[in-house]
Amino acid sequence: MTKIYGEGDTQVRALQDVSFSVSKGEFLLVIGASGSGKSTLLNMIGLLDRPTNGNVIIDGINTSTLSDNQISSFRNRKLGFIFQSANLLSDLTVLENVTLPRQIMGNNGTAISDAKKLLTTVGLEPQMYKRANKISGGQAQRAAIARGLANSPSIVLADEPTGNLDSVTAETVVQLMKSMSRKLGQTFIVVTHDHRQFGDVDRVITTKDGRAFEGKESSKIEVTA
Numbered sequence: 001m002t003k004i005y006g007e008g009d010t011q012v013r014a015l016q017d018v019s020f021s022v023s024k025g026e027f028l029l030v031i032g033a034s035g036s037g038k039s040t041l042l043n044m045i046g047l048l049d050r051p052t053n054g055n056v057i058i059d060g061i062n063t064s065t066l067s068d069n070q071i072s073s074f075r076n077r078k079l080g081f082i083f084q085s086a087n088l089l090s091d092l093t094v095l096e097n098v099t100l101p102r103q104i105m106g107n108n109g110t111a112i113s114d115a116k117k118l119l120t121t122v123g124l125e126p127q128m129y130k131r132a133n134k135i136s137g138g139q140a141q142r143a144a145i146a147r148g149l150a151n152s153p154s155i156v157l158a159d160e161p162t163g164n165l166d167s168v169t170a171e172t173v174v175q176l177m178k179s180m181s182r183k184l185g186q187t188f189i190v191v192t193h194d195h196r197q198f199g200d201v202d203r204v205i206t207t208k209d210g211r212a213f214e215g216k217e218s219s220k221i222e223v224t225a
């Protein structure tokens, strides 16, 4: 996959010939310097934008063949998102925020009871009926994780999910994502500039100048005469 922004002199090759596949249940980190293409990669996989060349295939569906309308509904059904800021709707309760993705899908039979279960798992049972602007930053990010999981997505995509949190709160949020991944067999693709915070994960992809390769760059040791 290749993604080029702009045209002519202002053209930026944000991603160049990137190719990899992710297995179900994997917890994958994307690391790399600022401007190396991490968010672009996540935006392509998240179907928020289309690649210039190449395809994003999710659950066997080549998403290049979908219309914009089909992409939106596919995204609502198959993908969950966690951003740097929780972006909860402040006028709604925590529970209503987490129920929302399922209501958008039009599948709300068990939406409320499922959202309650998720909120209990992320430790927010006591905050469930509070308005979203009445909880702490760490609690909001835990609610955002529950919301990201609410539609049982094939993949949860997170761009710097701990970027706005102090290191202690970040640690709880990281552990929560990893345990949700194990518990639910949930695939996560997480962009971070601080991979040490995550400890051991299934897989690391490093982006560099728009290229992507397996593993941490720092783990490559060469000794020559």
Ligand SMILES: Nc1ncnc2c1ncn2[C@@H]1O[C@H](COP(=O)(O)OP(=O)(O)OP(=O)(O)O)[C@@H](O)[C@H]1O
Pocket: 005, 006, 012, 013, 014, 032, 033, 034, 035, 036, 037, 038, 039, 040, 041, 193
């Ligand atoms: N919408 C856009 N229009 C034009 N250029 C863009 C756009 N989005 C990203 N770029 C460029 O593409 C390259 C990759 O950007 P990207 O945001 O993917 O980097 P990143 O690895 O997420 O960086 P950071 O760690 O700072 O968030 C950069 O050169 C950036 O300036």
Ligand SMILES: [Mg+2]
Pocket: 038, 039, 040
């Ligand atoms: Mg980025």
